[in-house]
Amino acid sequence: MSYDDGLTVRREVMGDAFVDRALSNSAGTDSEQLQKHITEHVWGSVWTRPGLDRRSRSLLNLGMLIALRADDELAGHVRGALTNGLTRDEIVESVIHASGYVGAPAALAAMRVVQKALVDELGELSE
Numbered sequence: 001m002s003y004d005d006g007l008t009v010r011r012e013v014m015g016d017a018f019v020d021r022a023l024s025n026s027a028g029t030d031s032e033q034l035q036k037h038i039t040e041h042v043w044g045s046v047w048t049r050p051g052l053d054r055r056s057r058s059l060l061n062l063g064m065l066i067a068l069r070a071d072d073e074l075a076g077h078v079r080g081a082l083t084n085g086l087t088r089d090e091i092v093e094s095v096i097h098a099s100g101y102v103g104a105p106a107a108l109a110a111m112r113v114v115q116k117a118l119v120d121e122l123g124e125l126s127e
Contacts, residue, residue, distance in 0.1 A: 003036060006044025013047070013054060013080040054084040059094060062086075066098040066110040074110060078117035088118055088125075 011019050026035040047057060058081035065074045081091055095114055099107030118125075 001040075001044040001048050003040040003044060005048060006039040006042070009047045010039055010043040013043075013058070013083055014076055015079065015083070018076050018079070055081075055086060058084040058086055059090070062091065062094045063098050066095060066106055067102040069106050069109055071109060071113045074113045075117040078114055079121055082121055088122055091118065 007019070023035055026032045047054070052060075058077065061077045062074070062081055064070075065077055078091060082088075086094075091114060092111075095107055095111050098110065
């Protein structure tokens with residue numbers, strides 16, 4: 001796969017605004033080459049592999065990002081998970097599930113990010 005393939009998948013999952021912001025913020029900086037590398041090798045090679053659908057890949061990403069306490073990346077991947085078909089309940093359940101493996105502090109930190117992303121994308125939880 002190529003950079004262009006990766007860019008297509010990245011845009012489909014994360015949205016044009018997110019990708020444009022990431023690429024624009026790194027343009028002309030030392031980070032630019034890392035953005036190109038990630039687009040080509042993660043999005044273009046990993047996300048395009050057969051064997052897992054995008055929904056499954058998004059669920060895995062949530063768990064890994066929660067475990068890594070990668071809060072800056074988590075919000076974008078919550079939006080990507082919604083795009084890839086995960087429901088609000090499934091995303092919340094992924095945080096609860098992760099808490100048993102990565103601990104309460106990581107899960108609580110993740111839930112703050114997840115909650116904001118869910119409200120931003122779907123609105124407040126209705127009774």
